[in-house]
Amino acid sequence: MKQKILSSLAALLLVGCVSAPTTASAEQVDIDKATEILGKSVAFDTVAGRGKVPAYAEYLAGELEAGGFAKEDIEIVPLGETATLIATYHGKTPGSPILLNAHMDVVEANPADWERAPFTMETDGTYYYGRGVLDDKYGLTMLVTTLLRLKREGFEPENDIVLILTGDEETAQKTAETIAPLYRNARYVLNADGGGGTLNEDGTYAFYSLQAGEKTYADFKITITNPGGHSSRPTAHNAIVDMASVLERIGAYKFPVQTSELTLAFFAETAKRTEGDLGEAMARFAADPTDMAATDRIGQESEFVGITRTTCVPTEITGGHAPNALPQSVVANINCRIFPGIPPREVMAKLQELAGDGAEVTFPEEFPQSETSPLHPEIMAALRKAVDAQAPGLPIIPSMSAGTTDGLFFRKEGIDTYGVTGIFMKPSDEYAHGLNERVPVDSIPGALDHWYVLITELSK
Numbered sequence: 001m002k003q004k005i006l007s008s009l010a011a012l013l014l015v016g017c018v019s020a021p022t023t024a025s026a027e028q029v030d031i032d033k034a035t036e037i038l039g040k041s042v043a044f045d046t047v048a049g050r051g052k053v054p055a056y057a058e059y060l061a062g063e064l065e066a067g068g069f070a071k072e073d074i075e076i077v078p079l080g081e082t083a084t085l086i087a088t089y090h091g092k093t094p095g096s097p098i099l100l101n102a103h104m105d106v107v108e109a110n111p112a113d114w115e116r117a118p119f120t121m122e123t124d125g126t127y128y129y130g131r132g133v134l135d136d137k138y139g140l141t142m143l144v145t146t147l148l149r150l151k152r153e154g155f156e157p158e159n160d161i162v163l164i165l166t167g168d169e170e171t172a173q174k175t176a177e178t179i180a181p182l183y184r185n186a187r188y189v190l191n192a193d194g195g196g197g198t199l200n201e202d203g204t205y206a207f208y209s210l211q212a213g214e215k216t217y218a219d220f221k222i223t224i225t226n227p228g229g230h231s232s233r234p235t236a237h238n239a240i241v242d243m244a245s246v247l248e249r250i251g252a253y254k255f256p257v258q259t260s261e262l263t264l265a266f267f268a269e270t271a272k273r274t275e276g277d278l279g280e281a282m283a284r285f286a287a288d289p290t291d292m293a294a295t296d297r298i299g300q301e302s303e304f305v306g307i308t309r310t311t312c313v314p315t316e317i318t319g320g321h322a323p324n325a326l327p328q329s330v331v332a333n334i335n336c337r338i339f340p341g342i343p344p345r346e347v348m349a350k351l352q353e354l355a356g357d358g359a360e361v362t363f364p365e366e367f368p369q370s371e372t373s374p375l376h377p378e379i380m381a382a383l384r385k386a387v388d389a390q391a392p393g394l395p396i397i398p399s400m401s402a403g404t405t406d407g408l409f410f411r412k413e414g415i416d417t418y419g420v421t422g423i424f425m426k427p428s429d430e431y432a433h434g435l436n437e438r439v440p441v442d443s444i445p446g447a448l449d450h451w452y453v454l455i456t457e458l459s460k
Helices: 028-043 053-066 137-153 174-183 239-252 261-271 276-287 292-299 344-355 377-388 407-412 441-458
Strands: 074-079 082-089 093-103 127-129 159-166 188-191 196-199 205-214 216-225 311-319 329-338 360-366 396-401 417-419 438-440
Touching: 028 053, 028 127, 028 137, 028 441, 053 074, 053 082, 053 137, 053 159, 074 174, 082 137, 082 174, 093 137, 093 174, 093 407, 093 441, 137 159, 137 441, 159 174, 174 407, 188 407, 188 441, 205 261, 205 377, 205 407, 216 239, 216 344, 239 311, 239 329, 239 344, 261 276, 261 396, 276 292, 329 344, 344 360, 377 396, 377 441, 407 417, 438 441
Parallel strands: 093 159, 093 188, 188 417, 205 396
Antiparallel strands: 074 082, 082 159, 127 438, 196 205, 205 417, 216 329, 216 360, 311 329
16 A cells, blocks of 8 residues: 555544634625536536537636636647546646546436436426536536636635546546646645535435545456357357356355455444444444454445445346357456455456356456555645535545546556545435436535635645
8 A cells, every 4th residue: 555544544533623614605606607617517418429528628618718717727638539628727836736636528318218308407496407417517517616716816826726627537537547647746636526425314414425545447358159059959058058157156256355444434434324233234344344244234235335345247248149049159248346455357367266167257458456545634634624614523434435436547646636526415316327317406505615615725
């Protein structure tokens, strides 16, 4: 591990033992601007293959330039059909910039499946709806609007602030992979695509989650070949039947339980806010990760199973060539989310063992690995004030994402990266990547306050 997470973690999870909250108070002009940008952002259907990211980047560049950024401080870097937008907010001294990261692309949305047009932001007064309205055009919009406010107020940071908006986070992530090595001198990355606040179902504040680590993404291919033949003459081995047996073994296998100081802290704190036997299991697991009964109970919840171990699941399968012929080839994709520190090829070897001699496991494209980011006191102190702007004294819980964001590529380059988005939501409102994606209308002022405090505190 590049740097061990601070052992004084418990001291950073203070409730109430903090100074008076910083006042940010987003003005109505900022709230209105954020709403405008968010609505126009949703209208750009930045789905892979449609080539709309560059046009969206041009729109955002125009907003930044109109808000005080010099034209030469805004760059759109093309990459295939997509692009990255980079905008530099100059500080008093160059070097060691703070990077602000979000992504411009979104996943597909079939209008026939939605109750509303997915690429038109609509509202019922309680929520804004639209593809990407949460993931990640919400966080992106809060970053852009906050920088416009800082420009308007004449704020001068100590070092540069660099806004990096990538263009293919939902797919190949080549934009982040290309840009991240250029900023190895950065102090931190503040990622608007991770972390965030959780509300109880009655709307009261529950906790804030700080994302400080991510699992490694990996797709493995399993191939079974067979001479085939006429379907009227079945043979002892049928590639589809054999693949079914392989997938059954992989589906039943549980990778070993693993922990880090980050995940143990997460379960210890989350247990305090989780009722019933699940909360009890979390507390037992945090105290003793060898408690298999506790691990099994946590594993029943899809939200938490990925935090306890590596997971591998079949996601695609193709095979056969004719309805009246024995299949000559069957290929299955196994998607794995690998615990930090575990080599992907070690996981590949286990899959090959499970698949057996009659199948071949390959690794077509290796994604980068990264370690968890240390919980710097400077980051924690600034985040404490930012959270207090919405919910004074609310617990801050460090976490590791089971999924992947572009933060992975910055961590790979040795840049400490933190998911610290400003939205607070109920778990039941989480529709990212799903139908009728939405965000609460009344979340915008608090999110703007959050980013304003966080950026100004870290830029002193």
